[in-house]
Amino acid sequence: MNQQYRNLTISQRIAKAVSDSGGRVFYVGGYVRDKILDRNSKDIDIEIHGLTESRLTEILGTFGEVLTMGASFGVFGLRHYTLDIVMPRSLVTGEIDPFVGYREAARRRDFTMNALMQDVLTGEILDYFGGVDDIRRGVIRLVDSNTFLLDALRVIRAARFAAVLGFTVDDGTREICAAADISRLAKERVYSELETALTKSPAPSRFFTELSLMRQISAWFPEVPSADTDILDMAAGVREKSSYMAGFMLAMLCHGLPQSQTERLLSRLTNDSRLTKYVLNMSALSDVLAGMNDDSPELSFLRVFDEAESPEDLPLMSGILTGDSHSDILRLYRERMSLPAVTGADLLRNGAATGPEIGGALRHVHSLRLMGVPKAVQLREALDYIRRGNHD
Numbered sequence: 001m002n003q004q005y006r007n008l009t010i011s012q013r014i015a016k017a018v019s020d021s022g023g024r025v026f027y028v029g030g031y032v033r034d035k036i037l038d039r040n041s042k043d044i045d046i047e048i049h050g051l052t053e054s055r056l057t058e059i060l061g062t063f064g065e066v067l068t069m070g071a072s073f074g075v076f077g078l079r080h081y082t083l084d085i086v087m088p089r090s091l092v093t094g095e096i097d098p099f100v101g102y103r104e105a106a107r108r109r110d111f112t113m114n115a116l117m118q119d120v121l122t123g124e125i126l127d128y129f130g131g132v133d134d135i136r137r138g139v140i141r142l143v144d145s146n147t148f149l150l151d152a153l154r155v156i157r158a159a160r161f162a163a164v165l166g167f168t169v170d171d172g173t174r175e176i177c178a179a180a181d182i183s184r185l186a187k188e189r190v191y192s193e194l195e196t197a198l199t200k201s202p203a204p205s206r207f208f209t210e211l212s213l214m215r216q217i218s219a220w221f222p223e224v225p226s227a228d229t230d231i232l233d234m235a236a237g238v239r240e241k242s243s244y245m246a247g248f249m250l251a252m253l254c255h256g257l258p259q260s261q262t263e264r265l266l267s268r269l270t271n272d273s274r275l276t277k278y279v280l281n282m283s284a285l286s287d288v289l290a291g292m293n294d295d296s297p298e299l300s301f302l303r304v305f306d307e308a309e310s311p312e313d314l315p316l317m318s319g320i321l322t323g324d325s326h327s328d329i330l331r332l333y334r335e336r337m338s339l340p341a342v343t344g345a346d347l348l349r350n351g352a353a354t355g356p357e358i359g360g361a362l363r364h365v366h367s368l369r370l371m372g373v374p375k376a377v378q379l380r381e382a383l384d385y386i387r388r389g390n391h392d
Helices: 003-020 030-036 053-061 102-107 131-137 153-165 171-178 187-200 205-213 230-236 245-254 259-269 273-290 298-307 311-322 327-337 344-349 356-370 375-387
Strands: 024-028 044-049 066-070 075-078 083-086 117-119
Touching: 003 024, 003 044, 003 053, 003 083, 024 030, 030 044, 030 117, 030 131, 044 102, 053 066, 053 075, 102 117, 153 171, 153 187, 153 205, 187 205, 187 245, 187 259, 205 230, 230 245, 230 311, 245 259, 245 273, 245 311, 259 273, 273 298, 273 311, 298 311, 298 327, 298 356, 311 327, 327 356, 344 356, 344 375, 356 375
Parallel strands: 044 083
Antiparallel strands: 024 044, 024 117, 066 075, 075 083
16 A cells, blocks of 8 residues: 555545534645645645634544644644645644634645645535635735735745646746845755755756746855756756766756855755765856866766766756767676776785775776776786885
8 A cells, every 4th residue: 555545535534524513514724735736645745624623633543543743733644644634723823623614725836736624524615715716827926915924944945846746936926036035044945955855856947047037046046047057957867867966966056167156156055065075066067067078088987987986877967958968888888897897905915005006006906997998907017106205
């Protein structure tokens, strides 16, 4: 039984128990929107109306262990289910209010397409703000202009939804977004929206297009106007073949940028050292590879692949940037790397003394391995290197 089916089944059981106690349960948010769009949605949220927090907790306890980490915000869960169970909150105070009413509960949502509520038992959809029509027209429109900017992340979310769904932010919403101060948002929240746009959208360039139309590109992405964002839409077609989808898409975004600009952009967005290392390495090497031609020595190509954090991703990048994937070089590189290599133990067995010369010798003969030189020849060269007193 897959997780979504289990979540839907438990939702219906909860809804029946809540109904028997005089309450009502709705699917809310993205699940209802995606159902109308005929899109698969892994995340299922249900909202409970008409019951006190204590009564709801009592009911949930009959279905398993209740998770209460977000209980102060009216968010509960059940162990072994990936289901968010939420209580409505007051638009004015932000406090849990199970009797606030359906319309006011929906008013707290960011966009009309996310303000839909569907009765879990009957299937009835409550649409107080024209969300169904906006979905059909492909429009992203805010629910309440007075409260929309209580969370400035909604500006970034608008751009992300535009990219992922292929929708357009309506003019009035754009103008309100333009007035927001998004500079104080936590980088983790901004990066999460960016990552979703880069890895889930068929046309990630729309994320940056919408931010530009909102006049909000400079707050988090001042380097991007000089980047080739259209290349992202080509990269989206092959990203699932990459070893590290988020890193791959960010490296494609940063291709052609000076390293200093790439470093500033990454430090602004993330503290993830693995991501930063991958993007800096792969964006730089993809540019190096794009600048090479058929007259470049074979060893030069091999050295580029040898320096890569993910040699397998370089052909994907090169194919997009130049039309030549250099997949033949990758095959050759893998062949050469499968050849026996000299090790430190080999050098010690042949009389080398422990010391920094060992590491220097191994680095020195690595090029010989890239050239396909047999291990015996590599070993002689490494020992000669040590005897000459070289070390680095």
